[in-house]
Amino acid sequence: MSAPIPSPPAAPVLAAFADERLGYGERVVFENLSLAVRAGERIALLGRSGSGKSTLISALYRRLADAGARVALVPQDHALVPQLSVFHNIYMGRLDRHGALYNALNLIRPFRRERAAVAPLAEELGLAPELMRPVERLSGGQRQRTAVGRAFFRGGDILLADEPVSAVDETQARRILESMAARFATLVLSLHAVDLALESADRIIGLKASRVVVDAPAKALTRGDLDGLYAG
């Protein structure tokens, strides 16, 4: 199945794969992947677990980061530091903006201006009461929102997020997805819920057994079109 690329042809390509092999070490996940991500696209990746979504997101992240793009990431395992507070984990999104001394002092005793910068984000994500608690004492949903907060704090042009709302309820998930769309020009999100993907993305990429089987504008697809991804 193929469809015309939905975004205006003028939008520049941010990252592209042309007939490439992707995988971890010895294990090949994609035999020959061809895919382009253009500026301004809002892409949802769909597919069962193990279909290659996480591999694709990490490969995209590496490619974009190496090219010097301003990219933020929410990895699937969150990669938080459990012993540090929500504040410090969110602050880590901007560790590169300050010198070692500033960061070290902020670790021991958070600067007022950094707290003031992080506070609205924590408020928005419903983490304000937990701001100074170690992440290891939080629930799964709270940890996930902390990882989202870190990506928001990092900011940039592109957000790559691997299942960023899998552990929060649907209302909250919608709000977070809207907030992502408002903060980043380009989005590539892997999502577990087809409905959420259809409402929040403008392009759907469906993966099955490490192959791209759907790549179409969200407007052109219905729920039924995507059932095949999860069958068999």
Next chain:
Amino acid sequence: MPPRRLALTRGNVCLLFVGIAVVLVPFADLAVANANPWAALSKFAAGFLAPDFAAVSDLGRAVLLTLAFAVAGVALGGAAGFALALASRSRGVRGLATTLRSIHELFWALLLMQPFGPSALTGVLAIALPYAGIFAKVYGEMLEEADRRPADVLPKGTGAVSAFLYARLPLALAPMKVYGLYRVECGIRSSAVIGFVGLPTLGFELDSFFRQGEYGAVAAILLTYYLLIGTIRWWMRAKLLPLYFAAALAVLLSLGTVSPDWANVVRVFTVDIVPAPLRGADLFAPATWAALAAWLKIVLVDQAAPGLVATFVVTQLTLVVMGIVALGGFALLVRNVVGRIGARAGHVVLVVLRSTPEYMLAYLALQVLGPSMLPAVIALGLHNGAIIAHLLGREGERLSQTLRPDAPRGLDLYGYELVPRLFGPFLAYACYRWEIVMRESAIVGILGVATLGFFIDSAIAEIRLDRALVLIAVTVAATAAIDFVSRRIRAGLALGAFGGVAAQRFPAR
């Protein structure tokens, strides 16, 4: 038919070790050198029935200094070891850490005594130097094992220091703290033991009162030591450490700042450690090299070789005693084998055996049995066996609670259920302790058994540091060789994984 190859099985490994010990027995000096060991033992026991605390006028001071050396030494060693761990990518730094930790604190104490005398500096450094090497290894591993993912997703361009402070250190800090506290406990034992070579700690008091035959005082010192170790869990708290450290510094400074004789210090490190024939000699004269050859013959053939043989004999005999104590002793900890009261009694016996430093235990055994390999083998076998028995007993108690409800009890449980299941772990621990036993066998030479420590101690007493250094190097190499063989056996029997690193890091707990 291809020739049958002796397979590396658990049974064969055991047979091999027992076989080696049997072959070595004729070469071992196992005489009871003391004319009347029973008399010594009964005097000793009488002392315990009437411990005389008043006789030890300096007991309080000895306790304070034991603690002060321990806390200051471990703190300094911990800080240095942490710094070394950060640089552990460098081969040179790793080599330095390995060298530091492979020289026992007693040898460090003997060496440092030369330039610095029985001073605070000697005591603190004797603990800090080997501990820095151990901390470097363990802290390096803890940082290495910590979750790497947070560091992997840091923004590109994050500085190395920031990345370490935020995404590496917090992940390893908790186990590092626990390990540091455990090391303070080890430091107290080390501190007590370095008293035997002249530093003013509990070991020194013990030795002096033994020499005077005042067994009531000896008992008082030993009981004080057990009280100190036994109550440690109530007063050793991470939060109190800064306070203890400050107190330790105050105590050490109150010893008076006798500045060392710097000319002596310089001489020790520039002249004394150079092989005697080379000192100020004409390096182009054949006579110099002939003298060096003669010197090498004395050190290697007359001293290192017999010392090495004796060390090996003590090590191998100890291993068999250790195995028997471990396999028999762990039963004493399992309630379904020896009953509730039996298990409690077994616990007390094993705690005393494993919390008494091996050197102190050997010292006590030597006082009773007289100087030969026998007290060394018994003491080291009991101490190391009790440590393994403790680990196996804990596992055995856990296992015995998870067995089928109609499982046997008593000896049948021990023989049919526990020993077969725990034999693999037993071998793993035994192999792991092989190297430790070797190190300890060398050390007990300082007490007069003719192992490597005896020759090292004599060389230092004769102010022949050049010889002492060669002999220490031989000890380090021999221990490393045993470690290599032990690793190969553990890998060959697929024993390596059992018990995990944690059990090896906290062997006495």
